[in-house]
Amino acid sequence: MLLATLFVSSFLIYSSLYLAPGNPIATLSGGRALPPEAVAVLEHRYHLDQPFFVRYWDWLTGALHGDFGISIGQRQEVSTLIAARIGTTLELVAYASLLILIVGVALGLLAGLRPGGVDTVVLVVTTVLAALPAFVASTILISTFSVSLGWFPALGNGEGVFGRIQHLTLPAIALAAASLALVARVTRTSVRGEMQGEHVQTAVSRGLPRGAIIRRHVLRNAAIPITTVAGITIASLIALAAVVERAFSLNGLGSYLVAAAASKDFAVVQAISLVLVTVFVVLNTIVDLLYAVLDPRVKLGTRAL
Amino acid sequence: MSVPTADVSRRRGIPGLRRTGVIGHICAVVIVAAAFVAVFGRVLAPLDPDQINLREPYAGTSPGHLLGLDSQGRDILSRLLVGARASLLGPLVVVVLAIAVGCALAILSAWRGGLVDSSISGVLDILFAFPGILLAVLTAAVFGPSLMTAALALSVAYTPYIARVVRSAAVSQRAQPYIASLEVQGQSSWSICLRHLVPNVLPLIVAQATIVFGYAMVDLAAVSFIGLGVQPPQTDWGLMVSGGQPGILQGYAAEALSAGICIVVVVVAFNLLGERLAARTPETR
Numbered sequence: 001m002l003l004a005t006l007f008v009s010s011f012l013i014y015s016s017l018y019l020a021p022g023n024p025i026a027t028l029s030g031g032r033a034l035p036p037e038a039v040a041v042l043e044h045r046y047h048l049d050q051p052f053f054v055r056y057w058d059w060l061t062g063a064l065h066g067d068f069g070i071s072i073g074q075r076q077e078v079s080t081l082i083a084a085r086i087g088t089t090l091e092l093v094a095y096a097s098l099l100i101l102i103v104g105v106a107l108g109l110l111a112g113l114r115p116g117g118v119d120t121v122v123l124v125v126t127t128v129l130a131a132l133p134a135f136v137a138s139t140i141l142i143s144t145f146s147v148s149l150g151w152f153p154a155l156g157n158g159e160g161v162f163g164r165i166q167h168l169t170l171p172a173i174a175l176a177a178a179s180l181a182l183v184a185r186v187t188r189t190s191v192r193g194e195m196q197g198e199h200v201q202t203a204v205s206r207g208l209p210r211g212a213i214i215r216r217h218v219l220r221n222a223a224i225p226i227t228t229v230a231g232i233t234i235a236s237l238i239a240l241a242a243v244v245e246r247a248f249s250l251n252g253l254g255s256y257l258v259a260a261a262a263s264k265d266f267a268v269v270q271a272i273s274l275v276l277v278t279v280f281v282v283l284n285t286i287v288d289l290l291y292a293v294l295d296p297r298v299k300l301g302t303r304a305l
Numbered sequence: 306m307s308v309p310t311a312d313v314s315r316r317r318g319i320p321g322l323r324r325t326g327v328i329g330h331i332c333a334v335v336i337v338a339a340a341f342v343a344v345f346g347r348v349l350a351p352l353d354p355d356q357i358n359l360r361e362p363y364a365g366t367s368p369g370h371l372l373g374l375d376s377q378g379r380d381i382l383s384r385l386l387v388g389a390r391a392s393l394l395g396p397l398v399v400v401v402l403a404i405a406v407g408c409a410l411a412i413l414s415a416w417r418g419g420l421v422d423s424s425i426s427g428v429l430d431i432l433f434a435f436p437g438i439l440l441a442v443l444t445a446a447v448f449g450p451s452l453m454t455a456a457l458a459l460s461v462a463y464t465p466y467i468a469r470v471v472r473s474a475a476v477s478q479r480a481q482p483y484i485a486s487l488e489v490q491g492q493s494s495w496s497i498c499l500r501h502l503v504p505n506v507l508p509l510i511v512a513q514a515t516i517v518f519g520y521a522m523v524d525l526a527a528v529s530f531i532g533l534g535v536q537p538p539q540t541d542w543g544l545m546v547s548g549g550q551p552g553i554l555q556g557y558a559a560e561a562l563s564a565g566i567c568i569v570v571v572v573v574a575f576n577l578l579g580e581r582l583a584a585r586t587p588e589t590r
Contacts, residue, residue: 005430005431008431009431009434009435017446017447127576131519131523131573131576132569133526133530133543133565133572134527135530135543135546136565136569139553139558139561139562139565142554143558147553147554147556147558148556178523236436239436239438240438240527242438242439242442243527243531246530246532246547258442258531258532258533261450261533262445262446262450262533264446266446269443273443276436277435277439280436281434284433
């Protein structure tokens with residue numbers, strides 16, 4: 001199923017851009033009229049003289065070997081261009097995922113275990129955060145922490161380990177904000193539900209320590225809905241990273257994809273789309289596999305929910 | 306599932322908003338106000354939103370300019386009012402298309418079952434592999450960036466979500482005895498679906514539409530923000546946030562922040578109302 005989905009999506013990505021209006025030769029020549037010999041040379045170099053399915057197959061087999069062709073805009077290997085940028089995106093998404101899992105679950109636990117004031121505050125904050133688009137969050141963070149307070153750099157990638165962490169902190173918060181709120185709300189609801197469960201009541205009446213009850217009886221059962229939401233939202237960060245990278249002028253895959261789409265550099269658009277869709281599908285599959293680990297009652301092949 | 310009965314305990318208030326509470330009503334007021342501005346924004350705008358005044362860029366609040374001026378000296382309030390139209394029209398297109406196609410596919414799946422059901426589900430599963438924003442970027446690369454291409458791409462991305470929710474509700478309706486008895490009476494499938502099945506899942510569809518509107522609004526504003534949605538000289542709130550970026554670095558945050566606040570307020574209203582509408586449908590309770 002995983003391979004079939006990836007195969008069909010690769011075909012969709014390739015064919016949709018193949019059908020796009022516009023002539024790549026015109027992009028290469030900058031609109032000037034070229035002699036027919038030059039056109040033939042260019043068509044041969046970029047494989048434009050081959051039939052569609054041959055080109056698709058060449059592209060796909062090349063892509064599986066890490067060869068995505070040549071960027072028409074940059075005149076460079078697409079794989080080199082991608083390799084230079086993929087690190088930033090991965091670091092950003094990983095940083096944001098950590099924030100979502102740690103802060104989101106902690107906030108949800110806090111709200112779930114302490115009804116009343118704490119709960120209300122968390123609910124109001126997460127309601128607003130859940131509706132806060134990543135780019136608006138970026139704007140607010142840059143305006144407060146970079147411009148007014150000067151704590152963090154506003155733009156760019158940063159040098160060295162510490163510099164990178166410093167440069168990626170605000171983007172990661174902006175990227176994580178909305179998903180973090182969703183994870184916190186789901187954690188709160190499921191912790192609430194588990195706390196009223198009979199097994200927890202029994203554990204409390206047996207006088208087990210509160211920490212152990214929460215770890216072994218509440219969180220263990222609440223882990224399944226939390227994993228579902230965290231998995232879906234973290235997977236969606238891959239596409240959303242493009243927006244945050246633009247806002248913070250980070251040189252990552254997403255901002256490059258947007259630039260390539262705007263300048264119709266199709267080899268790059270195809271390659272990055274394929275990479276992002278692959279990561280997205282693989283992450284979703286990992287979440288499905290995790291269910292079986294978290295809950296042995298779930299057999300693989302039947303979907304838990 | 307119980308037989309639906311009329312709610313006789315509370316008959317006050319607007320029928321569509323019953324049992325959504327005070328917050329639901331406040332959200333509805335915000336949404337109606339936003340829709341009013343979207344329709345009459347040009348008339349309400351105190352000044353010409355495109356009037357450039359390069360002598361006073363980033364001028365602060367003054368009686369003539371309640372929210373000040375942007376980087377090119379244009380009145381921010383007027384631009385917000387005019388930008389409301391594109392900001393709300395885009396998500397409306399997404400919701401209408403995604404609901405129409407999603408519900409049609411869902412009811413077809415639920416009604417026919419078998420091969421039709423599994424092939425529709427298969428196609429929708431593949432669409433799930435494309436995050437909405439990625440689909441919008443791809444479409445912008447193919448057809449050139451505009452509000453309508455972005456809205457079309459997102460409606461394709463949201464169709465599977467709606468289809469999945471509506472399908473499971475329609476499947477449980479399909480198994481109800483009333484459908485079987487209508488079939489025995491010789492009513493056509495069309496008439497049973499349109500006159501009995503759809504009205505019974507309608508509350509669920511309305512709740513989903515409200516929730517999707519909020520998500521689509523965020524996504525479309527994000528696509529405009531990265532420059533692949535609404536194109537200047539037209540404007541929407543997402544474009545205003547990105548237009549305000551250079552100003553922020555110089556300490557003038559009015560344009561980006563006011564547009565951002567507009568987005569958040571309207572999206573919160575849609576999300577909260579959607580949650581409350583969903584809470585009163587039996588399928589999602």
